Amino acid sequence: MDTKLTLKLNQEIIERAKKYASDKKVSLSRIVEAYLQSLTTEEEDTDFEISPFVKSLATGAKIPADLDYKKEYSEQLLEKYK
Numbered sequence: 001m002d003t004k005l006t007l008k009l010n011q012e013i014i015e016r017a018k019k020y021a022s023d024k025k026v027s028l029s030r031i032v033e034a035y036l037q038s039l040t041t042e043e044e045d046t047d048f049e050i051s052p053f054v055k056s057l058a059t060g061a062k063i064p065a066d067l068d069y070k071k072e073y074s075e076q077l078l079e080k081y082k
Contacts, residue, residue: 007032 021028035054 017028017031021031024031
């Protein structure tokens, strides 16, 4: 049985999430449901995989707004392949 849930979220995040859902051709409600299910169950009974990045959001780690992810990634690759 489906039940309506109201969430209060940052508008910018909502817009990015809607675009992501549209690009993946899946509803935003389904993404949220799958994410919450992945947090609350040990079984892998979802019909699509939650990415490691999305799973990492549950850690509560703060990502700085000015993070240069391209620089960080290239430094990580340089270190890995030295």
